[in-house]
Amino acid sequence: MKIKNIFSFIDKISFTYKTSILLFIIIGGMILIIILSQISIYTVKHDFDILFEKRTKPIIKLEAIKDAYVVNIHDTLHDVYHKNITLEQSYDVLNLGKQLIEKNWNKYLEITFSKEYETSLVTKIIKKFFIIGIPDKNKILQNSIISNINDKNKNIEVIVNEIISELSNKNYDAASSLIEHVNIEINTISIYITNLTNYDLKMAISERKDTQNVFNTLSMILNISIVWVFLFSIILSIVIIIHFKRLHFGLEEAVNEKTKELQALNDSLEKRIQNEVAGSRKKDLIMFQQSRLASLGEMIANIAHQWRQPLGSLMMIVQGIQTKMELGKLTPEIVEEKVNDAILLANNMSNTLEDFKSFFKPNRDEEEFSLKDCIKNSFELSKYVLDKEKIEFHLKILHDVKIHGFYNELSHVFLNIITNSKDALISKEHKRLIEITVKKSKNKIRINIVDNGGGINAKVLPHIFEPYYTTKYKSAGTGIGLYMSKQIIEKHMLGTIDCKNVYYKIANQNFENCTLFTITIPANKGDKNND
CATH class of the missing domain: 1.20.1330 (f41 fragment of flagellin, N-terminal domain)
Incomplete structure (x- = not known):
């Protein structure tokens, strides 16, 4: 009423x-x-x-x-x-x-x-x-x-x-x-x-x-405002449409009263079209709402995942300062170093919000950056957790490579893989190693990331790049890290990423059941299209 x-x-x-x-x-x-x-x-x-x-x-x-x-x-x-x-x-x-x-x-x-x-x-x-x-x-x-x-x-x-x-x-x-x-x-x-x-x-x-x-x-206030604007726009649009219909019907009756049968047929047809349009519009609204909620959920999950590692490192910095203070080894130089590391992590967390805010936008500006610096930055963000677990990192790159793309996104890919390697290595008693090798050919750059954490179960391996697939406890993993990494490499870097278990030599030692991630990206963005 x-x-x-x-x-x-x-x-x-x-x-x-x-x-x-x-x-x-x-x-x-x-x-x-x-x-x-x-x-x-x-x-x-x-x-x-x-x-x-x-x-x-x-x-x-x-x-x-x-x-x-x-x-x-x-x-x-x-x-x-x-x-x-x-x-x-x-x-x-x-x-x-x-x-x-x-x-x-x-x-x-x-x-x-x-x-x-x-x-x-x-x-x-x-x-x-x-x-x-x-x-x-x-x-x-x-x-x-x-x-x-x-x-x-x-x-x-x-x-x-x-x-x-x-x-x-x-x-x-x-x-x-x-x-x-x-x-x-x-x-x-x-x-x-x-x-x-x-x-x-x-x-x-x-x-x-x-x-x-x-x-x-x-x-929440922003979303409510959007809903109210949408509802009022729909209501007034319907009223205006009704006004046009009445004007249309009045003129047509005045001009052609003798075509009642044809008009009745047109009315019936128009009603069916209106029902189809209304049904189609309803479906479009539902799909729009689902798409918006899915994108928002994915963005929040990605931010939560990317903040997990820096927060762990910040906790290690605070504990390290407290330990050195208790042992009487805390010096201004150590304090300055720890503070600089904490500021780097805090800035990275702040940048993560902007990075994921525009993650699915294709019109972002790309930049030329050093691949070596990108890899080192990723390990710098993880060094406190890696040091705590006594995990050694080795980087093999003869000549630095300049690539054109998205620095922070590629750094997130490396950070995701490093985190997975760290989780696999924690339970191992032997020497814990992670090695990254970079090789450049004429048209491609190949990045191999390998660890001696015992490999991935053969039943799990085909599913690791699927969204929300994880073998960890919910408190330790969300199952979107590798899925997000695959999206970044394939859609934004125009490359490929795959994973397999291999027999590998790391730091002059041979290990069985190593996990090898291979990332291949074109030396120039146009190369993939040419291939």
Whole structure:
């Protein structure tokens, strides 16, 4: 009944207004969809940038403070007490340590409490209305730890001055007691700083989840907007069609009343055509919806698959820093190296979103790049997991090869195959090896990737490139990695990829049941067509 009333109301509107409203809904809807999509992209990018600035950089500052206490305060007092350095030399070192600690601590407080690193307005609105995120219950604990560190800083400064005074008066017994007291205070500060580091890491994980939820909410709003624009466009289109029909029927009856039988036949035929058109339109809508959902599902699955390896490597970096810190082997050089590696992985994860966003678009720009650099980059992203599992990597390439194509997509192919090799090698007790060999002929480039992980079951081998086919647990594999790799090589690189079990020589050792992936791509994109 309500639908009839709506159609009756719309039918009373003049034809000119109906047409104007339809154009307004279509144009306005498209503009709204574009604005929402741009807001979604900006919001996610902005929040990820804030997440890095607010949570990652403070951890670096905290580690620098710990190093300054150990190297500039603890070690210097030890050296001056044992007369390895003079009191005059210790003044400079202690003052430098004090400056470094004060600079990094002030920077940490500035980043932590600055309003500059807040999430975007869109994110705040969505979190408020959709109740996304949990309030930070540990804020009081963080403030308490910061207050304790401030007190310890002042206390250590006073004790250090007393130590220097006692050493100047050659009162070594009193100085020794004060040095032990300083060491205890430094250890206490190290514990406080570790707690702050853990707090920032937990908040980084929580805020990343919130950002993902915000992105999902924006996507839902965007989809709802698309549906509403589509529905209103259909309704007004139907009303306009009905208007044309009525005008058509009225004119035809006025012009030719004597052709009623023919008109009845035409009406019947027109109704059948309308039913067929409506049925065809319904089928098209269903197919469009299925295609859109399939593409969206595949994109999300691909992103999840490609993030699995970098996230594992990031976890290894954090654990490595913690282990070296516990062993007392953490140096600024190691911290800088680990931070650079983590930044590389984070940038790769960010690029993955854009790479898979345009994965099925044929009109992307290709580029010329070094195949050797592409392979090394893939192993660089996996090196922490490979090192952990004691897997050796060997690359054999006489001369670097420049190819024209999609760098990131080819890197994803190598990363997928490396991940599968790693999973196969984990359970093996013998020496674990992965080797890549690149050979270039006149028109083709052949890339062989082989591991000594025991090969692939003969029943499984024919199905490895099928989508969602996996022999791993669901938590460890999605079954789309090799399928995606095949799509990239065949459709985007105009090449071929196959796999087989072979007897192979790796690092001057012979192994049975090795898994060999062979990728063949044309040296020039036009070569495949010529072949």
